[in-house]
Amino acid sequence: MKSKVLPYLIPDAEIQDMGWYLECPIPQPSEGLKANAYYFSHPEWAEEYLTYCHRSEAFKSRWQAAVGDWNDKIVVDIGCGPGNIFATLQGKPKLLIGIDVAPGSLELAKKQGYDVPILADATKLPFVSNFADIVTLNAALHHCDDMEAILKEAARLVKPGGIIVTDHDPQISAWDYKGLAKLLWNGRLLIYKITGHGFHKTDSQQSWGLACEIHHKPGHGVSKEFFMNNLKPLGFEVNVFPHNHELGAEVLRGEKGKAEFKYRLGNILSGRNPNAAHSALTLMCVAKKSSVAA
Numbered sequence: 001m002k003s004k005v006l007p008y009l010i011p012d013a014e015i016q017d018m019g020w021y022l023e024c025p026i027p028q029p030s031e032g033l034k035a036n037a038y039y040f041s042h043p044e045w046a047e048e049y050l051t052y053c054h055r056s057e058a059f060k061s062r063w064q065a066a067v068g069d070w071n072d073k074i075v076v077d078i079g080c081g082p083g084n085i086f087a088t089l090q091g092k093p094k095l096l097i098g099i100d101v102a103p104g105s106l107e108l109a110k111k112q113g114y115d116v117p118i119l120a121d122a123t124k125l126p127f128v129s130n131f132a133d134i135v136t137l138n139a140a141l142h143h144c145d146d147m148e149a150i151l152k153e154a155a156r157l158v159k160p161g162g163i164i165v166t167d168h169d170p171q172i173s174a175w176d177y178k179g180l181a182k183l184l185w186n187g188r189l190l191i192y193k194i195t196g197h198g199f200h201k202t203d204s205q206q207s208w209g210l211a212c213e214i215h216h217k218p219g220h221g222v223s224k225e226f227f228m229n230n231l232k233p234l235g236f237e238v239n240v241f242p243h244n245h246e247l248g249a250e251v252l253r254g255e256k257g258k259a260e261f262k263y264r265l266g267n268i269l270s271g272r273n274p275n276a277a278h279s280a281l282t283l284m285c286v287a288k289k290s291s292v293a294a
Helices: 002-008 031-039 043-052 057-067 084-089 103-112 147-157 180-186 188-195 203-212 224-234 249-253 261-269
Strands: 074-078 095-100 116-119 132-138 158-170 236-243 282-289
Touching (some): 002 095, 043 103, 043 203, 057 132, 057 158, 057 249, 057 282, 084 103, 084 132, 132 147, 147 224, 180 261, 236 249
Parallel strands (some): 074 095, 074 132, 095 116
16 A cells, blocks of 8 residues: 555655554644544544535535546545545545554554555644645544644645645635623533534534644634645645535535524524624635646
8 A cells, every 4th residue: 555655655654454443643632633533433423524524515516516526536635534525525546545543443444445454643743745736635634633733734735736635624714703692602512412513413522523623713713814824835826615505516606505593593593694604614625737837
């Protein structure tokens, strides 16, 4: 398996073959990283995530429109988890590398068809620069301590003319709840428990899940400026598309879709127009690296 990525590894890369995946040791993992490693290595939780998350026709349509034809291309999926992107999109990339911190998820990603799953710190990847046609980060940035460092490291891998695609990271302006909306947000776990409408089956799963969502809370998230400020100086043409998870390729044509009632209510109670672009739940970023060296 290592031979497949050998041409793209930096000379001093420390790589261990763990069977299902390769591993670059992470000497001092943060608490957030450890939470992600635990949650997404839990057999039942990882399987649930693979089965129920990012598998809709809308997701498939949106992502196919964003990445285009990735057959015969080198694709690096950062924060690949159990392999949701490829499980949904399929296709025949020349080389599909999946990067994550959860061994259990990397095993599942291998079974989904990832050529080389690698456990590594996404702020310091063992690869040379400018080798990937497509780099993806789906629902990944907000799970990381330093979103800026992750995005810049992802951008480093993209070759001239290649693209980086991110999606399903919370837009900071839409999740900045105030007043009564903030009180409802803080009390949501109790409400979920009483109504039985939470995503997680147990308190333990919920606790670990929340620990993973490092930047998915009021006052945290991404913005159009975040992508522009970090990618444009690196030679990327940056497009950012706000949306509410429900639409496919229409998102890249400027449509946002309609958020669930509870999110619309949260924006109304926070004094925002729920139909405005800044109230859309998520930002998708599609950025193309200039073919001309900066």
